[in-house]
Amino acid sequence: MNPSRETLDKKLIELETVSGVREYEIQSKLKNLRSPDLEEDPCQEWIYEVLAFSFSENYTDQKTGWGTYFGPMSIVPTDDGKIVESPSIQRVDEKVIAYWSERYKLTNNPLLQARYAGLVWDLSEKATGKKPDYSAAVIYCEALLKIAECKIHKYEVDIIEKLERALFIATSINNQNLIEKSKEEILDYESLVAEDSKPGLWGFSFDLLVNNKKVNLSEAKEKEIIDTLEARLQRLKDSDPWDCEEAAERLGRYYRRKGLKEECSRIIKTLGDSFETAANNVEPLAAFSLLEHIHKVYIKFDLIDDAERIRKTMRSLEPKVRDNMTPIYHEMEIDxxxxxxxxxxxxxxxxxxxxxxxxxxxxxxxxxxxxxxxxxxxxxxxxxxxxxxxxxxxxxxxxxxxxxxxxxxxxxxxxxxxxxxxxxxxxxxxxxxxxxxxxxxxxxxxxxxxxxxxxxxxxxxxxxxxxxxxxxxxxxxxxxxxxxxxxxxxxxxxxxxxxxxxxxxxxxxxxxxxxxxxxxxxxxxxxxxxxxxxxxxxxxxxxxxxxxxxxxxxxxxxxxxxxxxxxxxxxxxxxxxxxxxxxxxxxxxx
Known part of the structure; x- marks a missing residue:
């Protein structure tokens, strides 16, 4: 066989220590086992392994997906209007699910365990009509948390996504112990990776925990999250306005929901100052775009007077915007x-x-x-x-x-x-x-x-x-x-x-x-x-x-x-x- 079960087992032993990679890299390591010079069929287990690491996580396109968390890695339209999925959920049957179920129980590597258990939990009912065992969700959630705790994934943003998934799984099965573990890991991980200049690495504690009725967040922890965002806003207000908005928008929504109108206005005006200052230092076209955006924010948060003031500024910029545009000409020949x-x-x-x-x-x-x-x-x-x-x-x-x-x-x-x-x-x-x-x-x-x-x-x-x-x-x-x-x-x-x-x-x-x-x-x-x-x-x-x-x-x-x-x-x-x-x-x- 090409590869044989023996060859596959050796590679799986090696993969037990794999760290700092993404799932598609694991797929590549498995695919490399197959020699292009040999026409022999591979062992069935190799097919199941490659399939496991071929799916895309957090698949959001409902038009081409299956209504599941995992989805196809690619969608290719054909000339007859149909689409070809790679991989297709049609390849997942009871034998595949049984193999993945066995694997998540055997492996000790969180990256591998999370993928096997996640697929079993997510695809079993869709592919086979049978609900998965509760233990798959527990092991899946624990493996996701372990990935964050041990920092064994390649990118921080991917780990954040896995923490979000862990919290979702924990709350969906109403496992209070896993919910608490997920909450603590989310707070710890943001504290570890947050950098002001990288907005994708902070704010997720607020997004996932604040106002989440399924999470028992103490007043002290909530205040800590808000205070951290307030401090970050003050540091960012004189730099990139778009980074500043990541903090201000969250705080604005928070204070508005709490009925703290003055606090909400303070936050949004701080953000407005950041955008208006930036607009004063760029070309008219870019300035107009910045002002247009903050105008929408002012409207969104009911700061009507500020929105009116911005509209007047935008109006005065319009002739400069027109002059700042570069015409594009196109010639065509007519026989x-x-x-x-x-x-x-x-x-x-x-x-x-x-x-x-x-x-x-x-x-x-x-x-x-x-x-x-x-x-x-x-x-x-x-x-x-x-x-x-x-x-x-x-x-x-x-x-x-x-x-x-x-x-x-x-x-x-x-x-x-x-x-x-x-x-x-x-x-x-x-x-x-x-x-x-x-x-x-x-x-x-x-x-x-x-x-x-x-x-x-x-x-x-x-x-x-x-x-x-x-x-x-x-x-x-x-x-x-x-x-x-x-x-x-x-x-x-x-x-x-x-x-x-x-x-x-x-x-x-x-x-x-x-x-x-x-x-x-x-x-x-x-x-x-x-x-x-x-x-x-x-x-x-x-x-x-x-x-x-x-x-x-x-x-x-x-x-x-x-x-x-x-x-x-x-x-x-x-x-x-x-x-x-x-x-x-x-x-x-x-």
């Missing part, structure tokens, strides 16, 4: 012959056929953008792991887009905007050529639009002037006239589809619903489809997108933003609405 062929294809046939193709060709597909994101993220994952801040022309942050995993919708909106920036060249060209080929003037375009019932007769003259302004390249006038008429058409659509366009106003009476509310209505989604409803929101009302309706109506659009490309997107929206017709079977549109 003239290919563009010519594309235009001929789009404009083949009569006016109605051509405009219908333009409508369809420039409606972004939600599903295609999602697939595009996943494809790009697979090649370039880093940009999709971080939060992107969106600022306006004045440097003011107006929104943010989270990681792809946590904010798929935001990333779709963000990517749609980027795609529209590229496609606007082609949209502009086909619109110009359509106008030229069919000799379109404002009357001709209006006549086409008014085939749709969503445009009311009283809108005609305003739309006529708006389209005429577009044709005369007066985009400021065009945008200001066309946006309200698009909103009115959407409102007409909702009404004609038996939707509600009014809502109660304060003091009596009614308001018309805002455009964003209308675009999220079922009537719009059913009449136009999800893709078009999203497209319209991105252009008109979504702060993560262009948001032109709100920016124009609130007077915060800069003159240079009233562009040809923007106006052409509004023309495209009008052409979309022009496709709607009355459904003969009801008063709704389709």
């Amino acid at each position: 003239r012959e290919q563009l010519k062929a594309y235009i001929e294809q789009i404009l083949d046939g009569n006016l109605e056929q051509s405009l219908a193709r333009i409508v369809i060709d420039y409606i972004p597909s939600h599903e295609q953008i999602k697939n595009q994101l996943y494809k790009v993220a697979k090649q370039y994952p880093i940009p999709f792991l971080i939060t992107k801040n969106i600022t306006d022309d004045q440097g003011r942050k107006i929104s943010e887009v989270g990681s792809l995993e946590n904010d798929l919708d935001g990333n779709i909106v963000f990517q749609m905007c980027q795609n529209m920036t590229v496609s606007m060249i082609f949209l502009s060209t086909v619109l110009e050529q359509a106008i030229k080929k069919f000799s379109l003037d404002s009357e001709g375009i209006i006549n086409y639009l008014f085939h749709s019932p969503v445009f009311a007769s009283e809108q005609r003259n305003i739309l006529l002037k708006g389209i005429q302004a577009y044709l005369e390249e007066d985009y400021i006038i065009a945008v200001h006239l066309l946006i309200p008429q698009i909103e009115a058409a959407i409102r007409n659509l909702v009404q004609m589809s038996n939707g509600v366009v009014l809502k109660s106003a304060r003091g009596g009476g009614f308001h018309l619903k805002a455009l964003d509310e209308l675009l999220r209505s079922e009537q719009v989604k059913q009449s136009l489809g999800e893709d078009i409803a999203l497209y319209l929101r991105v252009i008109l009302t979504d702060q993560r997108g262009w948001n032109v309706r709100n920016n124009v109506c609130h007077g915060i659009f800069q003159q240079h933003l009233f562009s040809k490309s923007l106006t052409e997107r509004l023309i495209h929206i009008l052409l979309i609405l022009a496709q709607l017709r009355l459904n003969n079977h009801s008063s709704s549109t389709s």
Whole structure:
């Protein structure tokens, strides 16, 4: 066999003295027993041993995990949309559990014992349907505590994680002796490893013990933990504000929970001073980020006056933030012959056929953008792991887009905007050529639009002037006239589809619903489809997108933003609405 049971047993004897390693290093030592030159099958026990040290601890991804503490080390998606787990829980059966049960009773090494017993306690019921013996939990907990006591794991942060697990196991089986041992080991270990500049190595006593009803923490011990955090806050307040926050945030929550409002305010103001001092010594963009963060903290802890003061400072920084940004340019080449062929294809046939193709060709597909994101993220994952801040022309942050995993919708909106920036060249060209080929003037375009019932007769003259302004390249006038008429058409659509366009106003009476509310209505989604409803929101009302309706109506659009490309997107929206017709079977549109 390759390796034989004899070879494995010798290695297991060696591993009894192993220390200062992580579990995957033990797995490597076991894997090295197998010679690549021999095709013989290994002994079954070797397979069980390698499997034992292949699992990942504290597995938190519930989408790909099994609802257990241990999970697969890796998840690999396949081309058919499935995933391959390594290792898979399907490999764990009664024989495997029985082997691990025997091993945790035989070994004296806490690292090995914790892994065997932990797997038996955690996976037995999931894998075999049978509950594990109570003794597995006791031995598992004791082994975890021994790892911390003897400091035999490679990294302190891993030992902290094992202490957290030990306390969880002790409380879950309600073993008071183990709970007390876990509490004492947690306090002792933090006292041993804590360093001010390494926030990951302190504060866990507070996290695990304070306000934990399952732990009998004396008032003296609780005061000792709080006093230690207070002292650390004072040492950190003049250094890194992020390290300072690790102490302040815990103390703030503690005092607020105790109803000590003044103490809570004192702590958060100390933290605020740290962030504001740091902001005074960095570039405007970094300063704005620091102030934005402490503003959120002030709001969280109800320090409204301080939050207002920070907002004023942030506002004064916005022009400097804008000037501090570095533009990124991207060039693309367009083959003239290919563009010519594309235009001929789009404009083949009569006016109605051509405009219908333009409508369809420039409606972004939600599903295609999602697939595009996943494809790009697979090649370039880093940009999709971080939060992107969106600022306006004045440097003011107006929104943010989270990681792809946590904010798929935001990333779709963000990517749609980027795609529209590229496609606007082609949209502009086909619109110009359509106008030229069919000799379109404002009357001709209006006549086409008014085939749709969503445009009311009283809108005609305003739309006529708006389209005429577009044709005369007066985009400021065009945008200001066309946006309200698009909103009115959407409102007409909702009404004609038996939707509600009014809502109660304060003091009596009614308001018309805002455009964003209308675009999220079922009537719009059913009449136009999800893709078009999203497209319209991105252009008109979504702060993560262009948001032109709100920016124009609130007077915060800069003159240079009233562009040809923007106006052409509004023309495209009008052409979309022009496709709607009355459904003969009801008063709704389709």
